[in-house]
Amino acid sequence: MKIGFDFGTSFSALAVYRDGEIHRIMFDGEPQFRTAIYFPPYAPSADFFNADDHQTEIASIRSALIRSETEAKENYSDRVREERVRVTSQARNDPAGYNADRQLSAKYQRMLSDAIIRIPEPVETTRADKDKQAIETARRQWLESEAGKDRVLGNLEESQLEGALFGNEAVDAYLNNDRKGLLLYNPKAFLAHDLSSRLSAPLERAIGSLFRKVVGAVEEQFQGEQVTGVVIGRPVNFGKKQSDVENDRAISIITHAAELAGMSNVSFMYEPSAASYQFHVSQDTPRKVLVVDLGGGTADLSLVTLGGAEPAPIPHRQQGYLLGGNDVDRELNKKGYMPFFGKGQEVRGIPALNSYFAYAANVQHIEYQKKFIEADLRLVPEPFRERLNHLKKSGNTIRLNRLAEESKIELGRQESRSRKVIDFIGEERGVDIDGAIYADAMARYLEKLKVLLQEFSDEDFDMVSLTGGMSRAKGVKELVERVFPDKDVQSSESTLDVVSGLAIYAAQQ
Known part of the structure; x- marks a missing residue:
């Protein structure tokens, strides 16, 4: 079974196309989920501590224990000596301080004895006791260090990956757990970053854990079937630089993450093409269309020919921008x-x-x-x-x-x-x-969107197809109609156009 997966910046959705019908994959009763992953706090087990791997630390701790014991003995001797000097000094100034044999009188003998008793005696331990204490201290330090791996992407443990949560449940679990653990909020936004291998590999595993969860949701809805492939929606550009390097980096991470989730057959489709795919397969006559896909993190504009005998929309020009809800x-x-x-x-x-x-x-x-x-x-x-x-x-x-x-x-x-x-x-x-x-915030958004739209003002097309969550925001359609006054502007009421197109395309592969 091949599925369509709209891996969005803010929200994600999955669907399967079968027998002429689109089947939405539901998450807590909703056809989409917030793109967030939460890894619970790492709880290291003392059973995994191997003393042979920590001999240097254990030897250092043992040496410190020996030094501390030696210093305690010396300190005890010094304190006893000080008390003896103090008491004998008092006795010399007291006519009754000494007896006839020039020994401290009974009064001062008791005073000295009481003072020495109040000085804590050093505890002398055997070598075996020191070895045991050194190992226990090293184990405790290791546990504290391991527990400190929380909230660090490069330190994710397998147990955390297995216990990952996603969607609103992920955000709620993070907030309710006093910010312990690791929350990846809108992980798609990180994909274009120039990450070291120390971070990119864990990011693949982290997103792979999300993909495993959603594959499980599909297979639970379609009992007895297995997800073997996926068509994933992608923006025109993942990063600010709008470069092939950024895009290739993001595609590589997503591909490996999908493969980690068991989907060996991974392909991609531009989100604007996916959003217009249902329109494409329903039109007998080709039509040149500007698809404007406005989502939570990106604005993608694609000039395509839709309809006719072609198996997929024919792209002519595409631009992607980091502008969204x-x-x-x-x-x-x-x-x-x-x-x-x-x-x-x-x-x-x-x-x-x-x-x-x-x-x-x-x-x-x-x-x-x-x-x-x-x-x-x-x-x-x-x-x-x-x-x-x-x-x-x-x-x-x-x-x-x-x-x-x-x-x-x-x-x-x-x-x-x-x-x-x-x-x-x-x-x-x-x-x-x-x-x-709100109007001021939207004005800033619309001002930037207007600049992007005007880049296509000289192109030859007869229709604008508006899709994506932000396409229904106040003022968006009116802006498009002002920029393209002679074009037929169609606005979709669905937030699931992309995943629907991906599902249909996946079923046809």
């Missing part, structure tokens, strides 16, 4: 929610750490998140400093981003105001986002 989420976060945390406040005449508010809002960028967490907030006045310190903890930037995303969806449905309660900052406060803030 995530950009609107980020703007809503910065303009709507960050003022609650102090954005725009003046600190000694300088706007307070404005760059760090941008870092906090950019949850897809690991380095920016790290910079925010490491920010020095000492100059920030209260109550903003306390709120920001809470925002640094336990994945709260992700919580805040989810509120921004929910506000975007609500305000995109003609709502004039979105009210969200922030309850993870040591207090519970409501924050209102109005239509003006």
